[in-house]
Amino acid sequence: MMPQLLSVNVKRPASRPIRIWVPVLPVLLVLSPVLLLAAVAATVACVVHQISVLRALGTGWRIMSALPGTRLDLKRGHTAVLVNIS
Amino acid sequence: MNEQRKDILQMLSEGKITMEEADQLIAALERDRPAPPTDVQPKAKPKYLRVLVESNDDSTPTRVNVRVPLQLLRAGVRLAALIPPQALGEANAELSRSGVPFDLNQLKPEQLEALVEYLDDMTIEVDQPDTKVRVYCE
Incomplete structure (x- = not known):
């Protein structure tokens, strides 16, 4: 399943915590023209380096769909960063 | 009987x-x-690789907690099949120069997948006076 939501929480001493929620699908739709260009560039790169385009696309999709559940939690002193993909 | x-x-x-x-x-x-x-119930198959690091150096407590889906590792090892042969040759040369005579051409995606498959039973614990590292599957 494709990631639905990326959330980033940043806590720093003496400042307000930052919380960002990024809905992945709408952002991808907004960035679709750029993504299309990136896909064309990636296809050209695959052809130049003699890599199967279909295989590369399949692997990219597998990685994308395996991302949900990834969590990164860093704390140092009073500073904390939490990145969660769901 | x-x-x-x-x-x-x-x-x-x-x-x-x-x-x-x-x-x-x-x-x-x-x-x-x-x-x-x-x-x-059969033993549930682990879904995530967890990396925990707790450090107290510089008198500032540091904690790192990373959870990576094993599915992501399995997908990642498939990237190995996409590395162009000339890049593998260059990487092999660099490895040899650094004293690691390892031939990446011998590394097959199936072997890497088997490696990820058997990560389930692995637990790594490093215990030092001011640092603790734990890597396990859950």
Whole structure:
């Protein structure tokens, strides 16, 4: 399943915590023209380096769909960063 | 072998019952035997690789907690199949120059997938006075 939501929480001493929620699908739709260009560039790169385009696309999709559940939690002193993909 | 089955075989050997009767009796015994418990749950397969680091150096406590889906590792190892041959050659040369004579061409995606498969049972613990590292699957 494709990631639905990326959330980033940043806590720093003496400042307000930052919380960002990024809905992945709408952002991808907004960035679709750029993504299309990136896909064309990636296809050209695959052809130049003699890599199967279909295989590369399949692997990219597998990685994308395996991302949900990834969590990164860093704390140092009073500073904390939490990145969660769901 | 239980007692009843032993008795049936004993009667068969003494000729008190025929082979068909013995077969029917044993079949009846099998039917009457209580079914094995089916509510024993198999051990759940781990889904995530967890990396925990706790450090107290510089008197500032630091904690790193990373959870990576094993599915992502499996997808990642497939990237190995996409590395162009010339890049593998260059990487091999660099590895040899650094004193690691390792041929990346020998590394097959199936082997990497098997490696990820057997990560389930792995636990790495590093315990130092001011740092603790734990890597395991959950």
